[in-house]
Amino acid sequence: MSASSGAEVVIIGGGVTGLSAGWWLARAGLRVLVLEKGIVGWEASGRNGGGATHSFSPFFLEEQRLWPQMDEMLGYPTEYRRQRIRIALNEVQWSRMMRSVELAERQGFAWQRLDRRQLRELVPLVGDNALGGLLLDYGGHANPQRTVQAYAWALQDHGGRILQHTTATGITVRGGRATEIVTDRGVFGCEALVIAAGPQTGMLAAMVGAHLPLAPARVEMIVTEPLPLMRHGGADGNGLYGRQTLRGNLAYGGGPHEWIELEGMATPPRVVTPLFRHLARRLTELFPKAAHARVIRSWAGIVENTPDGRPVIERLAEPGNVVLATMSSVGFGLSPASGRAIAELVQHGRCLFADVAPLSLARFRGLPSDWRERLGWIPAADDEAGGIGAA
Secondary structure, three states: OOHHHOEEEEEEOOOHHHHHHHHHHHHOOOOEEEEOOOOOOOOHHHOOOOEOOOOOOOOHHHHHHHHHHHHHHHOOOOOOEEEEEEEEOOHHHHHHHHHHHHHHHHOOOOEEEEOHHHHHHHOOOOOOOOOEEEEEEEEEEOOHHHHHHHHHHHHHHOOOEEEOOOOEEEEEEEOOEEEEEEEOOEEEEEEEEEEOOHHHHHHHHHOOOOOOOOEEEEEEEEEEOOOOOOOOOOEEEOOEEEEEOOOOOEEEEEOOEEEOOOOOOOOOOOOOOOHHHHHHHHHHHHOHHHOOOOEEEEEEEEEEEOOOOOOEEEEOOOOOOEEEEEOOOOHHHHHHHHHHHHHHHHHHOOOOOOOOHHHOHHHHOOOOOOHHHHHOOOOOOOOOOOEEEOO
């Protein structure tokens, strides 16, 4: 396969960030090729809580503007539902919730305090252990699997191509520009390159001379048998993220990460870890009246975290046609906005709707080489499943 089989823009990574960027670029008329080493959305993008409520992000305003339009814009259902309920079981959780909603309020969004009675009316599965809750008149959630499909199909509708089971093994740089991506299925030429490959983004960035510090981790979710539908399916707390599906299942993840090394890691990873017990216990605490529900399946996925837990989205100065993108475990909800930002960096060299300077690699200058050890983000030597620690 020759380099002429490439595209104007090649995107390495078929998660929601790469697919969204590809969709935005394809709908702008560019020839786009997405290379995915496995199946699109098969890691964290299709295995998360589906939340779209990120008040701390510079993309928050655009996230909130775009999500209500996504079904129409994509032409396929995402099952997006607006509003969110946050539940606190103690004062520490309440304090954290308040910091988040106060930040959203400063950006023009409203919320309502719920006492125990009001909370039980909206979320009947909570118990007397709940301190209270907040009803957010913003945010919401969507179905990760449906959304991944929607991005992929919409990208293809605009002429974009997706090659699955295609692993990037090298990047050719000539004259200060990335010109070719070498894969196990041939070589693909490009005029611009986006690296949005989740935990593999750091490894691929090194191929073009950029140092992107990342720590990969395994995360899990559990799904219960269907329960009666609540008025607000988007309710979470107690360190969990998730939602009630339209069928009534409770689908939740969260809690500590299990830090891993990527080498030899299956995709997706097997569910063989202590996280399952953590999730079941926390979900029972959050929804005591669902304690009887059987867990009918579980998922595992791989996420990546930067040292400060914030995304990196940057068009490099050298090679000048490469955009790096890692969302540091918050990619799904922000994907409509982050995809647009990446597309604008490719087309215009800057994001036109938000300041992405705080998301640049420059903030990691001088980072100690042993930063993972200092944070405790390393696999346990005597535990095949990896070390468990808070993200």
